[in-house]
C-alpha cells in the first residue's frame with residue numbers, strides 16, 4: 001500500500017494554529033506502528049503550470065509559482081505566505097494529484113496531507129493557497145480518465161473554494177457537511193450542503209452521513225471519490241466545534257471507505273484541517289484515517 005508524502009509539506013509556520021508538521025507526525029506514527037514501511041512512501045512531483053491553471057486563474061498560478069505574494073494575500077490566507085509555505089502548498093497539490101492517480105490505478109490513493117478546500121480559483125484563504133482537490137479532479141477529467149467525480153468533504157468547515165470552482169460543473173458532485181456557525185462566514189453552494197449545529201456530536205453526525213452518502217453515490221455514480229477527512233470535527237478541536245469523539249470519527253471514516261469499496265469506486269484520501277488543543281490528538285486522528293483506509297484495502 002503506497003502513501004504519498006513529501007518532507008516539503010512541513011512548511012515553517014511557527015506559532016500558527018495550523019501546524020504543517022502534523023502530516024509528518026502522522027506518517028511517523030504509521031511507520032512506527034508498521035502500518036506502512038518507508039518503501040511505501042511515494043514522493044509527489046510539483047504540479048505543472050498547466051495542471052494548476054485547470055482550477056486556478058493564470059494570475060494566481062503565476063504568483064504561486066513565482067512565490068510573489070502581497071501582504072493582502074497573506075492577510076486573506078490568515079498566515080504569512082513565506083517561500084516555505086508556498087512550496088508546501090504546491091507540493092500538497094502534487095501529492096493529491098498523485099493520490100488520485102493511484103486511486104484510479106489501485107482503487108485507493110492516500111495523500112498524507114492535502115485538503116486545501118478554501119482555496120478559490122483566483123485567491124487563497126483560510127490557510128489554503130491552491131485547491132489540491134480541484135486541481136487533481138480537473139486533471140483526471142481533462143485527461144478523460146474519469147467522467148464523474150464525487151468530493152466528500154467532511155472537514156468541519158465548508159469546502160467553499162471547491163464548491164465555487166465546480167459550481168455548474170455537472171461532472172463533479174461536491175458534498176460538504178460542516179459546522180454552520182464557523183468560518184467561512186459566507187458559504188458557497190455545494191451540490192449538497194449539510195450544515196450542522198455547533199456541538200452536534202457523533203449520533204446526529206453519523207446518522208446524517210449515513211442517510212446522505214449512499215444516496216449520492218447511487219444516484220451520481222462517481223468514477224472517483226475524493227475524501228477530505230478533516231480532523232477538526234473532533235471534540236477537542238480549537239476551531240471545528242462539532243464535538244465528535246475519536247471513536248465517532250473512526251466510524252465516519254470506515255463508513256466512507258466501505259461505501260466506496262462496496263460500489264468499487266476508487267477513493268483518494270486527503271487529510272485537511274485539524275487543530276486539536278492537544279497536538280497529538282490531531283496526529284492520531286489523521287493516522288487513524290489512513291490506517292482505516294489501508295486496512296480496508298488489504
Ligand SMILES: [Zn+2]
Nearest residue numbers: 155156157273
Ligand atoms: Zn477545517
